[in-house]
Amino acid sequence: MAKKTIRTIPQDRTDIPVQEPGERVKNFAEVALGYPLESALNESERCLMCPEPACVKGCPVGINIPGFIEKITEKDYRGAYALLAEANLLPAICGRVCPQEDQCEGVCPVGDTLEPVAIGRLERWLGDMAIEEGWAAIPYRENNGFKVGIVGSGPAGIACAADLAKAGCDVTIYEALHKPGGVLRYGIPEFRLPNEVIDAELASLTKLGVKIECNTLVGRLFTIEQMREEMGFDAVFIGTGAGAPKFMGIPGESLNGVLSANELLTRCNLMGAGDFPSYDTPLHLGKKVSVIGSGNTAMDAMRVAMRLGAEKVYCVYRRTEAESPARLEELHHAQEEGIEFHWLTAPVEILDDGDGNVRAMRCIRMELGEPDDSGRRRPVPVEGSEYEFETDMVVYAIGTNPNPIIGQTSTLKLNKWDYIDADESLATSFTGVFAGGDIVTGAATVILAMGAGRKAARSIKDYLGIRDTDEIYQVKDEDEANTLFGIDRDERNFARLRTV
Amino acid sequence: MNKRGLCRTEETLSSDFIPPGFEPETDYARFEVVTREDFSDVTFLIEFYHPMMARAARPGQFVIAISHEKGERIPLTIADFDAAKGTVTLVIQAVGKSTREMQQICRTGTQLFSVAGPLGAPSHIGDAKKVVCVGGGLGVAPVYPQARAFKESGAYVIGVVGFRSKELVFWENKFKQVCDEFIICTDDGTAGIKGLVIDGIKQAIESHPDIDEVVAIGPPIMMKASAETTKPHGIKTMVSLNPIMVDGTGMCGGCRVTVDGKQQFACVDGPDFDGHKVDFTDLMNRLKRFKEDEKLAMERWAAAQN
């Protein structure tokens, strides 16, 4: 194959079909519809197959991006998926929700002159195909006798559980809510990440033999210490997410109509409040909804409010569009859907209608001053610029604090911000107890949480003395299917059969 | 372990694979109601089987129950728990759609869709020598575990409970077993003293000048009045707050209450707080949050029953 250059590749990034804004604000169906085959083939031709691919370094889990794209161009889709799945257990999810512009696509050199290769869309396309075709690679596993408990069923917990189950451990996930998935389930709405995708990923987990026990708040029903000492878990992984929403502490915050984005999204995504009274959980949506913040959580809350029929939805953010931490695609979609953005604006007070409900909000205009620690220019209030505007629902999406329950109920060491203190290998202050994802790093991304779950799984394998058979025995093509390989049980190792 | 719940979604997952050691019979037979008792046309008791929760539960904690697939998450205080029998007891007042529906469908042998718990921080049973445990309305049952715990810790326990009238009185014997003194107050005077629980508290304070602590559970207005009654006497008063909740795990902030001028999440920081510091006006306002929706849900449900 002739070497591709920036001039020979298809110049335009292949469009992804989307639902029209006017239509989609009336439903919860997915906004971006996914590539058809020709589009995927076309887009994969745009990759230059860089010998030292920047994109791989840009991806937090180091997916072999040119590798899987090349396999797509060769029409070896299953092979492409196998390469992808080696590094990413949840491609259908990450392809949809990764902030690609800051990661893999942000550093792709094609982007210097043209639009970068749509890595995320290709990844999603393969992930969806794998779900449809039932490709999830389920190895035969033989139990190695180790029992591992996972706390929290978000992406960190899912990834850790999958890797350990594949290694032959008996894995149980405990989840506090009545449905598994973490933020993927209760936070990110269906129009960005359909429930079927989460269900499919969880189904492959149960096929690996992982047990998922919901309605279990660890710390209260039993403690981390009890898991290790009484319940027979040889190792424990904590992936409880960041959780507790922040408020600002301005006057009027306890009025009815003020809530966190987590509450709004949980009521809708998990409890079906959009279908009240057919479902029992109410929401009481306002007519004019103001969302404070401009991250992914804010975008989701605004777009849900829009879909549920709010007349006006405002975004109130103290910095500018350029500093908005949301995924670019979501920001664009939100703008197309008619959300009004009030950049450089901060709330100072929420006003009462005299009956304990929100009537209006008083805001102050901001301007950007000197850069702060994070390198972003610090917003400073413009004196005398306060103004009032009418709104009857105020939604906070300004970040989260660590959930305190594990800290309150164990002597596990926390760091000074109350996140769980974990070292390089994600080991905590308790032997055999590991932690990762948002509860260690603070609110981050799905891919980082997943990466942390996998890293913890490796550390747990080291801790338990499980050697990875893949390293010991490389499967060769001429091997017969279903050959037994691996090492002796007495060596605390696992054995499994090769599957085709 | 596997007596308890595997997650429901497994049922809906199209999986023909059954994990090793998975027994559908026992794994799905869960949150089973083993006893149902009706105290009046609005108050009823359910006792369900959950050995692990029965062992973990402490006084002052609560559960979140969902009665069916489309149901809401309903916080309910643990009114009793029996580690030996492996059961947890709830006493529920049918006040709106969800609780009335529970009253109708939660019979012996049926199963709740889900129950998570115990939730919330356990009550602090300190070294108080003499305590008054006050229960009014839906707070009568929830105060029982605290009375029992104080008794077990060696305290002198005075129980004060309030009902509208004699027919509604329940658990009199249960309370008498753990209380050194027991005062029933009824609105119409058909049982015990005629008056509100506040009158019971006043009576207790008059005859015992050395009360260390009062624990009051019930409707916000009653807890507020109790705290106001004890304040001039400087008696420590703990109340159990019941704001509207969703997850009960500290993730949504819907349950936030103002205590001592600061925001607290009742489901993780509470539900017990110092009654002298709670902003009850705020709590009562926030309980009205879904008034219209609740009314609509109730009307729709009632109409569908006929």
Ligand SMILES: Cc1cc2nc3c(=O)[nH]c(=O)nc-3n(C[C@H](O)[C@H](O)[C@H](O)COP(=O)(O)OP(=O)(O)OC[C@H]3O[C@@H](n4cnc5c(N)ncnc54)[C@H](O)[C@@H]3O)c2cc1C
């Ligand atoms: C609305 C929203 C939108 C987002 N959008 C994006 C996006 O587009 N792209 C992106 O990359 N990232 C996004 N994020 C961030 C991303 O979802 C998180 O970083 C990621 O989910 C963290 O994963 P986790 O496994 O650490 O925790 P979580 O996903 O938070 O899962 C933790 C789970 O643990 C459970 N749990 C907590 N405590 C206990 C306990 N004591 N016992 C048992 N279970 C417990 C919780 O109920 C929860 O289910 C978004 C976040 C939100 C809130």
Ligand SMILES: Cc1cc2nc3c(=O)[nH]c(=O)nc-3n(C[C@H](O)[C@H](O)[C@H](O)COP(=O)(O)OP(=O)(O)OC[C@H]3O[C@@H](n4cnc5c(N)ncnc54)[C@H](O)[C@@H]3O)c2cc1C
């Ligand atoms: C920690 C805690 C412990 C509780 N313990 C008990 C108990 O032991 N026995 C008992 O009968 N009741 C208890 N409650 C109250 C009970 O949760 C509500 O009565 C129930 O949710 C009402 O639901 P509904 O649909 O039947 O009525 P609705 O018509 O929806 O509401 C009736 C009233 O209940 C309140 N309420 C509604 N939804 C919720 C919710 N999700 N969370 C809390 N309150 C709500 C509303 O303010 C309203 O005034 C407790 C509440 C809390 C927070």
Ligand code: SF4
């Ligand atoms: S996982 Fe995310 S960052 Fe990595 S290649 Fe896929 S979309 Fe890019």
Ligand code: SF4
């Ligand atoms: S950086 Fe871009 S062009 Fe280079 S290999 Fe990665 S995706 Fe292809």
Ligand code: FES
């Ligand atoms: S109920 Fe959601 S934080 Fe307390």
